[in-house]
Amino acid sequence: MSAGFNEEQTEALWKKAQQAGMERRKFLALLAGGGAMAALAACAPRVTPAPSPTPAATPATTLPPVRLIDKPTPEQFFNPIGGGNVEMRFEVMANRTYATPNSFFFVRSHTSSPVIDVKTWKLSIGGDGVSKPFDLTYDDLLKMPAKTITRYVECAGNGRGFFGSLMNKPAQGGQWRLGAYGIAEWTGVQLGELLTRAGIKPTAVDVMPTGLDSTKVERPMSVSKAMLEDTIVAYMMNGEILPGDHGFPARVVTPGWVGIANIKWVGNIRVSEQPIFVEKNTTNYVFIGPDYSPQPPAQGPILTNQIMKSALCLPWPAALKAGTQKVVGYAWSPFGKIKKVDVSLDGGNTFQGATLTGPNIEKAGTRWEFSFDAKPGDITITPRATDEKDNIQYPVSEQKWNQLGYLFGAMAPHPVKVTA
Ligand SMILES: Nc1nc2c(c(=O)[nH]1)N[C@H]1C(S)=C(S)[C@@H](COP(=O)(O)O)O[C@H]1N2
Numbered sequence: 001m002s003a004g005f006n007e008e009q010t011e012a013l014w015k016k017a018q019q020a021g022m023e024r025r026k027f028l029a030l031l032a033g034g035g036a037m038a039a040l041a042a043c044a045p046r047v048t049p050a051p052s053p054t055p056a057a058t059p060a061t062t063l064p065p066v067r068l069i070d071k072p073t074p075e076q077f078f079n080p081i082g083g084g085n086v087e088m089r090f091e092v093m094a095n096r097t098y099a100t101p102n103s104f105f106f107v108r109s110h111t112s113s114p115v116i117d118v119k120t121w122k123l124s125i126g127g128d129g130v131s132k133p134f135d136l137t138y139d140d141l142l143k144m145p146a147k148t149i150t151r152y153v154e155c156a157g158n159g160r161g162f163f164g165s166l167m168n169k170p171a172q173g174g175q176w177r178l179g180a181y182g183i184a185e186w187t188g189v190q191l192g193e194l195l196t197r198a199g200i201k202p203t204a205v206d207v208m209p210t211g212l213d214s215t216k217v218e219r220p221m222s223v224s225k226a227m228l229e230d231t232i233v234a235y236m237m238n239g240e241i242l243p244g245d246h247g248f249p250a251r252v253v254t255p256g257w258v259g260i261a262n263i264k265w266v267g268n269i270r271v272s273e274q275p276i277f278v279e280k281n282t283t284n285y286v287f288i289g290p291d292y293s294p295q296p297p298a299q300g301p302i303l304t305n306q307i308m309k310s311a312l313c314l315p316w317p318a319a320l321k322a323g324t325q326k327v328v329g330y331a332w333s334p335f336g337k338i339k340k341v342d343v344s345l346d347g348g349n350t351f352q353g354a355t356l357t358g359p360n361i362e363k364a365g366t367r368w369e370f371s372f373d374a375k376p377g378d379i380t381i382t383p384r385a386t387d388e389k390d391n392i393q394y395p396v397s398e399q400k401w402n403q404l405g406y407l408f409g410a411m412a413p414h415p416v417k418v419t420a
């Protein structure tokens with residue numbers, strides 16, 4: 001963008017400028033006129049710092065690190081993936097509640113978390129697919145009948161790292177292991193209710209929420225998905241006001257669908273009588289590769305549902321002591337509840353049943369536990385989930401590859417060093 005800053009840096013700098021009380025116009029003027037350093041200097045705290053006993057460490061030309069995520073993301077809890085992306089370390093869930101605490105929930109943002117003022121925020125619902133377009137304030141939203149659901153949100157790229165590490169065919173994009181998944185209790189308003197109020201026409205086919213982040217992230221869904229009871233515009237997450245990184249003041253939750261469909265910081269919802277094609281359902285979030293063919297205007301089949309997975313709440317790689325061990329994990333499916341989880345200690349040749357524990361909620365997942373006698377050496381623990389529709393996780397040899405590394409659903413052997 002301007003003054004040698006890319007878009008993410010400009011956005012982060014603008015946040016700083018806002019916190020220092022600067023107006024957008026002044027910020028842009030400074031950036032255009034004096035460049036990055038001038039804008040930065042103007043954002044600096046107004047207080048004169050006490051003279052430092054050590055010589056200034058930072059040369060004047062170094063830009064400070066830009067923070068794209070608001071909440072603390074210490075590496076004890078999160079694995080940084082680059083940009084505004086951090087995955088939850090699954091081991092932090094070993095001894096905790098069923099749902100993922102907001103503070104541990106993965107963050108995947110294409111740019112950074114925008115600062116939104118609810119006093120001026122509104123949600124506009126329009127497009128040729130509705131007869132009564134209207135705007136809704138934050139107050140209006142909170143006054144509508146509320147709906148609470150427990151569901152997971154997972155990135156389409158969750159597991160992408162395994163295309164490289166298990167198949168030797170790396171895929172482009174953030175190299176997530178399994179932590180781009182989290183369960184939350186979401187409270188909001190049914191999207192279908194908003195669409196009904198807007199007079200959705202029988203001829204409407206697509207619904208597209210748009211985010212208020214700097215690049216206006218947007219991704220359409222079918223009317224049938226939008227009208228499902230558990231497709232909501234959420235303003236609370238696990239009993240708290242929706243956190244900034246997760247879409248404050250409101251985000252769409254599309255249970256079981258690819259993470260990208262769960263638009264954060266939603267500002268606009270367009271209902272269309274024609275199929276909507278945008279970047280995120282034509283050039284990405286589509287399957288591109290030798291097993292897929294283009295579906296113009298999309299470069300390949302368009303992703304809708306996520307894929308079933310299972311994971312262990314252990315560090316990657318893990319270390320365990322020899323002897324009786326109990327390990328815990330999660331399993332989740334976009335198609336319903338989990339029916340069973342089996343575990344292999346020999347790379348997928350033989351399996352033993354694990355025990356499902358606690359809640360088992362459709363499109364959220366379940367916890368499970370498994371006890372075994374750990375023998376010293378380098379071993380793998382491989383969970384395999386089966387859902388109530390009898391979908392079952394398959395071996396890595398059956399995983400189709402795609403260039404952008406979406407929907408890795410094969411069983412992933414978890415490496416463990418067992419010491420005597
Ligand atoms: N406006 C907006 N919505 C967005 C995104 C984004 O960058 N901007 N990222 C999407 C992607 S790719 C995912 S996986 C989920 C991640 O949600 P989370 O950050 O709350 O975990 O949000 C989706 N919604």
Ligand SMILES: [Mo]
Nearest residue numbers: 155156259260
């Ligand atoms: Mo995502």
